[in-house]
Amino acid sequence: MKAAVLNEWEHIEIKNVAVPELCDEEVLIKVTYAGVCGSDVTIYKGKHPTAKTPVILGHEFTGVVEKVNSSKRSDLKMGDRVVVEPLISCGECSACLEGNWHVCRSLKLLGIHTNGGFADYVKVPAAKVIKLKDSMSDRIAALTEPFAVGFHVNQRGGTKAGDKVLIIGGGPIGMVIGIMAKRCGAERVVFTELNEARIDMIKSFGFEAIHPGHEDVAALSAEITQETGYDVVFEVSGSQSGLLSSTDLCAIRGTVVFVGFPHKRPEVDVLTAIFKELNLVGSRVYTFKDFVRTVRMLEEIVESQQYNLEGMISDTMPVEQAEEAIQKMIRGENLGKILLTY
Structure with a gap:
């Protein structure tokens, strides 16, 4: 072969x-x-x-x-x-x-x-x-594994109905986290992303996007969250700037989920985490139950044409x-x- x-x-x-x-x-x-x-x-x-x-x-x-x-x-x-x-x-x-x-x-x-x-x-x-059900194409089925990551990440973050969610990094994993956040009931899903072509893709899925190089992320986030901060922040970029902003932009007693792999040992603003009493959470792959649930959710998305x-x-x-x-x-x-x- x-x-x-x-x-x-x-x-x-x-x-x-x-x-x-x-x-x-x-x-x-x-x-x-x-x-x-x-x-x-x-x-x-x-x-x-x-x-x-x-x-x-x-x-x-x-x-x-x-x-x-x-x-x-x-x-x-x-x-x-x-x-x-x-x-x-x-x-x-x-x-x-x-x-x-x-x-x-x-x-x-x-x-x-x-x-x-x-x-x-x-x-x-x-x-x-x-x-698999016949309704799901082979091409969409091939997305199951990353979507299982996205679902498990939201489980770790405790995403629930009415939450305002921030995703730092709009690559493929960031996108599936956003889709799964909406499936978990998030009211608003906002991305920060530097790549303008990716920003176009993010918006095509109905999400909001902020370009940190062109816009004031802190000011726009304050407006979006009525100055309370995001309930859940997913740090997907693995960048030092993303890690630092994740705690700054999270709400008091909110949750930051670390998803992206840093290229070197990073710094995290522990003092802000202490003062806000944040939940700092790691997330690794998925449980088998989450994987099976993801298959069924993808089938539902396909059948409903939600995305x-x-x-x-x-x-x-x-x-x-x-x-x-x-x-x-x-x-x-x-x-x-x-x-x-x-």
């Missing part, structure tokens, strides 16, 4: 490799679409703390069941359209024993620590396979161009999600 293999840091080679052989309780998936993630960029650059080469990247993918080797998944059959929750937990550490599999002490992911979806076929744990989710996909490229897709992200040329096709 054809696969995009990260042989060494900053070098992907398109190779013919053997189709994976199934072990017990595994399913073989024929991949139809795979999303390119910011984590793939981090791995490609050799900056991921636990990834090793060689590896087939790709943890955001959808496909069709090709073969099932499971006594527990009698519901799965050849031809079923599915998505896969890509987390691999040890099941033995304290986090796993408490049911928090997604923050396992030795958490691994398909496409990072074992071969993933940048290939014609990928083998996955049978328990992680979720069937044009196709508008989230800015580029579609053949898997042979996986390295160019990653370079495109490094250069900041993609506005939304890049999908690889097979």
